Amino acid sequence: MQRPNDVVADLLQEYADLMAITGGEAFKVRVYEMAARSVGGYAQDISGMNPAGLRRIPNVGTSIAAKIDEYLRTGAIHQLEELRGKVPAGVRRLTTIPSLGPKKAMTLYEECGIGSVEGLEAAIRAGRLHGLHGFGAKTEENLLHGIALLHKTGARVRLDVAMEVAEEIVDALSAVPGCERCAYAGSLRRMKDTIGDVDILATAADSAALMTVVQGLPAVAEVIAHGETKTSVRTDTGLQVDLRVVAPDSWGAALQYFTGSRAHNIRTREIAVHQKLKLSEYGLFDVASGDRIASVDEEEVYGRLGLPWIPPTLREDGGEIEAALHGELPILITDADIRGDLHTHTDLTDGLASLEEMVAAAADRGYAYYAITDHAPKLYMQRMADAKALAQRDQVRRLDGACGGMRLLHGTELNIGPDGEVDWPPEFLAGFDMCVASIHSHFSQPRPEMTRRLVLACENPCVNIIGHPTARLIGKREPVDADWAEVFAACARTGTALEINAFPDRLDLPADLVRLAQRAGVVFAIDTDAHAVPHLAHLRYGIGTAQRGWLTPDRVINSWPLSRLRKFLRKGRSA
DNA sequence: GCCGTTTTCGGCCCGACTGTTTTCAGTCG
Structure with missing residues (x-):
């Protein structure tokens, strides 16, 4: 509901x-x-x-x-x-x-x-x-x-699907002689969880070459519209791509214009109007003289409006203009703040890569720490057992620190049963460095039961992170129905983090709930739930979702130094 | 219908492209 x-x-x-x-x-x-x-x-x-x-x-x-x-x-x-x-x-x-x-x-x-x-x-x-x-x-x-x-x-496409198309086109256009700058803008740059169409912006003295190239790309099935400054095409997968080409000195104004949501742009233009200025994709102009007073980069455009540069992921007219006016924009979490991934799998359960491969790939990303959290026994199809978990723990201890000094945490992803119970008894759970707990079944429980189930999971002294909290699958499964205010209060009270699962068909907790949870004092873990090496790179989508939820690094447990993280993970356990 | 460092009334974002109404309305972003 x-x-x-x-x-x-x-x-x-x-x-x-x-x-x-x-x-x-x-x-x-x-x-x-x-x-x-x-x-x-x-x-x-x-x-x-x-x-x-x-x-x-x-x-x-x-x-x-x-x-x-x-x-x-x-x-x-x-x-x-x-x-x-x-x-x-x-x-x-x-x-x-x-x-x-x-x-x-x-x-x-x-x-x-x-x-x-x-x-x-x-x-x-x-x-x-x-x-x-x-x-x-x-x-x-x-x-x-x-x-x-x-x-x-009918439906919009997943963030990663649109990203792949966009990056391919940006690469192709960037290689065209005469193209000075090229980037994707629109809802993709804002990192919305689904994308209706892809906006590409380029600068060139002469747009003709770029317009020709984009129409001829292999993935293009149809040309919807074409002019001197704008061409719209549709890819063979049905995704619309709009290319806008402006003069090089309009880059900042155009990027600002083509990135903001419609509502954000209306607000910024209104601010311009009140200062007797006019803002368009070509620049910020003085109405009286017609002189262009800013356009080269976004910082300049926002600056002349009396605003600091606003991160693209906030540009939804969700209070960012007011925050900017009052100098209260958050310093958002970025990829660079993340020190490790706390939810990942191996081929011991349903992952595709071995422990060694996953650990090596994580070390390549420069992580300071990394948690292995394979599934627990109650996800029966994964055939986990006590002995397998313990054997993996020995392996993890042997590999600990062996890859560039990266520290390993041995964890598990527990199943939160219909009554809030989890797989293993407390004494066995205490052997893990950390536990993620997630809903994998009984998705349609009524709100009171679902709320109680999640609250009980939070109250378990061994549960550190609630994985993909709403269990939604974008375009496939609705989020579970829970009283989120109550769940957030339980997280804050018990020292349980909520996950922002970066898998592109999850992006869960969703950004709007991230923002509400943050106000309730909740902390978060931004994890990939990687089941294969390439999935580790999905982190960027989790970061985008976190930014859309106005999240700052101090609220993200896997941006903390290991010592502080370990203290948090002790939760209610003795020791 | 809302809003105010120009306003309690008089404003309300800007431009590109298409198709059709041969000068512009509709749609989109």
Whole structure:
């Protein structure tokens, strides 16, 4: 079940969408969109808040507070119900078709009674759109194409999938003569957990060569649009890639523009407007004189707006502008802060590489310490046994310090059973240097049971880290339903860290919960859950998620020196 | 509908590309 904040955020977003479709004023639509985001990201639970309290949420005034209050009291918002009565849900869904926005969706509904994606497809094929104002042959073709695409790729792609495509294209374009700089921007640079499309930015005096090269890349299946400054293509996997080419002296302004979320960019441009300046991808301009006053790099652009440089992973209008204005931006955790990986596997259970191979690869990454945490017996398919664990421990002790002085910790990944119990008895667990404990089954327990289960795991004196806490698999399995505030309180109280699992289909704990957990005083471990040598490099995605949760190094136990980490790992154990 | 170091009223981000309405609306990012 969602947090009440998320439920209300969805309702407000729906209200904004329906208002846009019914021709509501654009600035009102924007306010509802902003309010939706503010409510979703608000730290405090809104259920139980009165209208006066609700109005303290940014972008929530009298009118929206009244709507939220109505929802909290009655479970519905009558104005939203009215709009729903006017616009069937299928019409809203029409706007998810690429190239079909609110205006055209409403035209289709009003003129032809089309209220679903399937209905639109049938109408086009039956020629029922002929003569409809604004719908020529090319538009029909584009809509059919968009519908096919929606069916095929509908979902966004995983962060690592988009990253691979982006890095390949950046490499190819960087090699083109005349290309001065090239980098990926957009949600990929912000490290969102899924990516809708890839934004690539390049600088060159002449854009033509770059535009030609990107259209001819082997992975490109289709050219969607092409002009002098922008070309859009789609890869054979259905991922859209937008290339923008600007003059070299616009690099900073363009990178700033193409990195921020829409909301972040609106905020930065508003700050510019208030200073009689204008910010675009070409630079920061003085409105009166038309002079360009900043554009070369992002630091300069933010600086002239009176802001420090804001890390890309924070650029979501989630409070970073206010923090920047007050000089309160966090110093975020980075890859360089990480001293070791605390959740990894070997071929003793379901890993692909041997202990020696994993340890050597970890040492190559320059780690000071490294934990081996193979699965425990209750994940029956892995066939772990006491003797195997003990034999591995001997091996680990022999290898300890043998690779570049890297210290090894012998751990295990326990299963948190339905009642919160874990695999081994306390006396056996005490032999491990550390324990991760994770949910691997019974994902759909009701919230009270799931909460109790996680709290009990935290209270186990041998459990140091809760692994992939929500157990979500992006695009495949929903997160488990728990009272996270209660779980976070238990973590803080018992000295149990929450994992930020860096595996790209997990990214778990998710960034929004990381931020809430941090406020509750929780500490974290950013781990790869590597089952093979290449997985160790997934750490970057965990770091991205941690940064999106505003995490600082002092809250990350595997950025600590080994002595401090060992002290933390002792938890409630005697010794 | 919200908001305020210019404002309690009058504003509200900016530009590229497409298709079609031959001068611009719609969509997207």
